[in-house]
Amino acid sequence: MSTTAVTTARIVRSITELREHIRQYRLQAGPSAAVGLVPTMGFLHAGHASLIRRSAEENGLTVVSVFVNPLQFGPNEDFECYPRDEARDVAIASEAGANVLFMPEVTEMYPNPPKTSVIVSGITERLCGASRPGHFDGVGIVVSKLLNIVQPNRAYFGMKDAQQVAVITRMASDLSMPVDIVPCPIVRDSDGLALSSRNVYLSADERSQALILSQTLKLVPSWVEEGIAAAELTRRIRERIQSQPLSDIDYVEALEYPDLTPPAAGASLRTLLHQHPLLVAVAVRFGKTRLIDNILLTQKG
């Protein structure tokens, strides 16, 4: 096989078949078996591809799930029109090194409405948890299910949804799930826009104005270095974002990471960084499209 040949990932739709495939792999691979899971809602982009590539480097078998999970969408959100393109997903995932694509129907994942909730309190009340009630309950159950079905050694999540990473890491730890949750860096377009399946909704004007998010977040490290507090930081961020007339801010927050608690009022964020990483996260609508972006600051040296 030449190094440029791409083997198309196997498409699996049933939980039983997926489990059997993974069982066979583990039996054959023996003690060195390692399974990576990349959970996605499909409509894959280079951000997803970076997770898949990382998993393929670190594991003998990489499973990519493509499942638009109805339980994590609110009643007025975009579940029905969330972008889907299965053939494209198969091509991108295969190219990036996926071995198996798990693409279940909703009825396969939820044969009955679940009575069980997996709730992570404390971490889910702010940011997207506040803007999207029930969202993280839906994430909790679907990620629990995927982890229980695949039983991966490692599961890969993009830091664009930093709160999701915090929630899932805490859930896995609290429930003693035998998996490493691997956070991966945000992937950006050449103009700085964080990649998102929802970017396809943006008009040319909206997209151009949305660049204010990454441009503003880039300034955060130097602002923090000035010794300002969270209130001043978020004021400056809001001011810059609001300079774009199509922007409609949902939230701008600076929180300790990964517990997502607010810093003491008035405290210097520069000083705080000695003790905790700091997440600065924004959610902003441009037209009907809600975008999120963030920067995670950690103490260096």
Place this chain on the structure above:
Amino acid sequence: MSTTAVTTARIVRSITELREHIRQYRLQAGPSAAVGLVPTMGFLHAGHASLIRRSAEENGLTVVSVFVNPLQFGPNEDFECYPRDEARDVAIASEAGANVLFMPEVTEMYPNPPKTSVIVSGITERLCGASRPGHFDGVGIVVSKLLNIVQPNRAYFGMKDAQQVAVITRMASDLSMPVDIVPCPIVRDSDGLALSSRNVYLSADERSQALILSQTLKLVPSWVEEGIAAAELTRRIRERIQSQPLSDIDYVEALEYPDLTPPAAGASLRTLLHQHPLLVAVAVRFGKTRLIDNILLTQKG
């Protein structure tokens, strides 16, 4: 080795060591590997022994966990004085065929107060869920953890706590946990009293009067056969239990199983049995000791 020789089960206190032991077993046993888990709070009796024996028959490795889980006790319950006897537990579990006894400290299971809850709604609002607020949240998290740590093929639970079996079965199904939840029959003393670690609390008088529970539940099938409704059935049960002066009824309920929904008012339970199993469950205090017992009726032929 003679057939009467008993190998003492290996005692394991750390999650890491337990996982490694199970991993080694699975590697050696290969495709026929099968792990059974019997979760207990210790102070083992013949009821636990029956679960352990069943697991030892059906699996190559049987893990018995002994952990008095603080999260499933209410603030005014008996966590501190819950009976404990480790040496006796080791002897009973080994005799019944346990290979590994997992006996973690509270700090091993909960290094931090968990932020994650696993809640099964609908099934947990009645019976012990109503009498013991938070009890099933504590059960949900500890059973999730034990299942994630051991990853057993089968987990064994006694039907004395029928609601717990219903809750855990539903949780495992909703979360796609790769385990068979195996319900096992109630084990009774020769006088009919359902075995419970809490029976040691009973005075001679209390114990003698507590026999009314099993004696009354034995009459349930013939009463149901008369075509009576739930209200009349629970009235008769209450009346008989109250004939014992030391009894103090917490609940007496007849519910469809496993969803634990009340039958339609006035409906004949005999007719109902054509569609659903029927759980008749009681919780009664004798002195300070709260006992539970039940009978599960299913349609025959």
